Amino acid sequence: MGFFKDSNLITDPLADNNPITIQVLGICSALAITAELEASIVMSVAVLFVLGVGNVVISLMRNIIPSKIRIIVQLIVVATLVIIVDLVLKAFAYELSKTLSVFVGLIITNCIIMGRFEAFALANGPWKSFLDGIGNSLGYAVILVIVGFFRELLGSGTLLGNPVLGDPIEKTGVYAYGYENNGFMLLAPMALITVGLIIWVQRSRNTALIED
Template sequence: MALFSKQNKDALGKPLNLDNPILVQVLGICSALAVTSQLKPAIVMGLAVTVITAFSNVIISIIRKTIPMRIRIIVQLVVVAALVTIVSQMLKAFAYDVSVQLSVYVGLIITNCILMGRLEAFAMMNKPWPSFLDGIGNGLGYAMILVIVGAARELLGRGSLLGFQILPESLYDMGYVNNGMMTMPAMALVLLGCVIWAHRAYFYKEEGNK
């Protein structure tokens, strides 16, 4: 079926590994560092970007032939801003504590390099369904890295995940101390660098063995 053609599968699957927006394209780094001190806001931010990227891709793809090229960036920003506003209001209504943690970073999704890049590079040149898959793939690829970094920082920095204590008290009784540096933005950069290094080392090795 055309819905599951190789092109569509690549649009969905490649951003999860071989063409990950953070690990390979090095986009969206700022928010990846800012919202990953705990796992919960990292998950919410990742899902928000996924939803906004997917639906903004679809909308721009549908209207792409009617958009004057001179104002295409403005139109893209208007579409994204409308979706970001909707998501922001929903977070305030149903997950207020997380929206407070995310603070201004939800609003800054409007200028997210990943999102604007996919609109310009993919949605403006492809039909709605492939554009939707591309948005989902890139959003999930972004979210996956946020979850990895957020989980590592919360576990090592607080001994918990999603607010639930994971490390047993007996470990602390033996002298273990939470690494307070993990809660600092600098450690997010270090962890992200380690993930990028591991990813590239693995795939370069795979390519070298072919």
């Protein structure tokens, strides 16, 4: 069946063709919003929606879009979807949308989205494009969640807002032994370093991925 035949469209971007660690796209948002795990997850879901739906829409229209204005058409599609996401977040998760601030709007400039529209949706049917969109946004999500997990755990000592390491002010849990949160993890440079470490681990496990 079609699904199993094209399942590599979903599995490839998860590891060996990951949009962040291999193609090095979408780095900005990976650095900006990963200080908390919750924000990372919401961002991933937003990108999943925009890329999944957007890929299908572009794929359906691929034969009627004049190639001269295709970038504008793509921008309109992605802008519409991003505004939907933004308004939904503002309506149902206002605090979170304040945390994500401008970065929801900036999904529009996320290179992964325009890249998949250009490279895949314009040349393939809707079902394949849908799988490709889901796969790439899941690959994006995996990295965001890993980075968000470590940054929130080591930087704030919490996970999804729950104090898993104890209370730093009351000195319970590991804080009783002199442990302290690493403030550097909350700054953007450490997100870049964390992504770099993931890239290092991935390429040393699979040396075929190393470029010259």
